[in-house]
Amino acid sequence: MTPAETSAFEAKIRAYVGREMGPPKRGNDDVNLAMIRHWAEVTGDENPLYTDAEFAAASSRKGIIAPPTMLGIWAMEGYPMAQGHTGKVDVQRELHNIFEAHGFTGVLGTNTITEFHRELRPGDQVISHTVIDNISAPKKTARGHGYFIETVTRFTDQHGQDVGRQVFRTLRFMPSAESVAANQAQSGGDAKLKAPTRIQSPRGHDNAWWWEAIDQGKLLIQRCKRCGTLRHPPRPMCGECQSLEWDSIESSLEGEVYSYTEVSYPKFPGYPDPLLCGLIQLKEGTRLVANIVGCVPEAVHVGMKVRGKVERVDDATVLPNFYPA
């Protein structure tokens, strides 16, 4: 869109901010056991208050309640509206149609904040009062560029009493052309998503031999052939005597924790959780970074004695891991 088109578009969508979705609307179905059971089945929720009448009757609730997380579900419009099979178009649909007409075809629920003021029981009516509360400035997101639409819904019951409130944020975005092309290209096959592995070290002249030994289950330490100085990480020349000649020794894998950290954020796919990284002082005198495993994070401390084991950690990776000795 040109800047002029963008501002015309923004004027159109902003006119919806503050508007009510329509008159208060009673859900298509009142709270009922069938929908409760369908929801509990699919979410794997075995809470007996939702499905076990006998248990529920004997509990403090004195009867079945609906899972609170269903609050917004009672108000969902259902199939005809989502498919555009109905003549009627509510204010929210109207707004979404404007986004779609301007190329913002992607839609994604991104946030909800739900407050439960009273538990619902079979037979209760749920009446929703929804306002389009906010439309964000244009945002660049991982999915593409777009706008966040925030609605606020107040829910009441057949007595006009308040039962809860939900803020619902939806991203309307223009799918990025590259990701669409990439995914459509592979759509022929249904290849299973591969579980990610650790990020690998590239291997070059100075380090491939060290990683190859790891693959074989050995932790090696580079040694200067002339002066015997040990060095890690490997490098081509001895910093002490400048010799280019070197060999290696195999580590005993005995050592202690010289320093450590627990990496909490961000989390990276393919790495364990919790993720403990130690700087390990080996008995031979060199240090290396490796994971500490086999204990809870709180147990790790500077000076902790550890013993290493070179082992496979995923389909692509063998690494030294250090366990409490």
Place this chain on the structure above:
Amino acid sequence: MNRTTRTFGSVTLGEKLPPLKIDVTAGLIVGGALASRDFTPVHHDKAAAQATGLPDIFMNILTSNGLMGRYVTDWTGPEAALKSIEVKLGAPNVPGMVMTITGEVTAKDDAAGTVIVSVSGDNNVWGTHMAGKVCVALPKES
């Protein structure tokens, strides 16, 4: 789930909930969308999902919200009462992934008898799918 309920006094700040692994299947995604009456095509139609740049159909936020609520009440037991849930979605859950849900008690309100559990659901391919806070009231005594 455990049918006995934790009491407010028995819960400690910083306490970690046992992790829960969820296999993200097409069945769960479509089943969750239908049970939440969400017929948006991206949650049941692979071609529609791909047109928005994702490899496959993906879980709707109401299902994520439901799983988060279930995760916490599985741990508290049935006599607890959910007071609020805040969910923020990150990377989508698509079929073939495994989501691990973890949680930690991050606040306790003595006056209200409520605790806040901070919950994270991380899938094994793209990382954090959902993060949020669940506020739940616990009985004073069992």
Place this chain on the structure above:
Amino acid sequence: MAATISDKAAIVGIGSTEFSKDSGRSELALAAEAVKKALDDAGLKPSDVDGLVTFTIDQNEEVDVARAVGCGNISLYARVPYGGGAATGTLLQAAMAVASGVAEVVVCYRALNGRSGQRYSAGVSGTLITGSAIHYGYYMPFGLLTPASWVAMFTRRYMHLTGCTQDALFEIAQATRDYAVRNPAAFFYQRPMTRADYDAGKKICNPLTLYDCCQESDGGCAIVVTTPERARHLKQPGVSIRGVAQCIAKDQEEMTSFYRPDIARIPEMDVAADEAYAQCGLSAKDIDAAVIYDAFTPIVLWQLESWGFCKYGEAADFVQAGNLRPNGRLPSNTHGGQLSEAYIHGVNGIVEAVRLVRGTSVNQPKKAVHHALVTSGVGVPTGGAILGRMT
């Protein structure tokens, strides 16, 4: 023997763009604006510029900046490597150029969309930003992927050796926040932080939590450097570069110097500090205020020790005694630092150090500031500069 760079060059102009989380503009637009503002501040024209210095990681080519701003012939163009470690290194290049006559008006610039574009917090988890993948290969498979994770390793060791606690880290975070609260250019303007807020910060890499980590920001800054002679005839009082030094110390790695006899200190900053002091014959007692690179809270502690404001292991006590505060021994990061103003790779820190010497900081200390220290990013090769009033 001390080099003779002292007082051979002066800063005569500073310029910054707005700092934000999403500039909505190209990095080149930010660079051009910052350079133009710095020239305006100095009362110089683009055609006066004959030198450009920036970071190796800056994405704005010298030719593009020169053309965008309308510079004439450029005779000196140089770049300094190692991320934020380059900050005061740009001043060293500029000072050497004007002292030797290679150039007369040198602009140092740095502009980035550090939040809306490439984020440094991603570390080496995605595309490698700098340095060699072979080097980071010894850390990546283990999940030590981000700047916070590398710094955490030094921090834990330092706490173990010195007894420093989270209280010291909090004081550094809160001191910068309190300055930012009064700085309209800062991200945290009018948003104070309590200990409870700090403690509630997300865990990053222990012992570091969210508020121990700097901002990620969009923005640009520029500094104009010229000869002392020309400086006397310009709009602003010149700020002399009294000393400026950088260093790669023995057995240093890029961010992961885990193999030296002692890892809980910054040997390269010790060397740079000695060199910068020697150049101008000053010592810690002569420094009235400072801008200490604060990508993470603990790195401030080690730099205070390097520059001799306290002895090794005593920095926690030094900061907890309130010495970084407005009436303390060393008011520091008075703009809010990179923790609380913006992360422009330390160049916003140089801008603030110039303001401190001019007497124009929004948080100008009551005492006279004759000399201000400003430092570069650490973990990488680093350095610092001592700025003073021109005599």
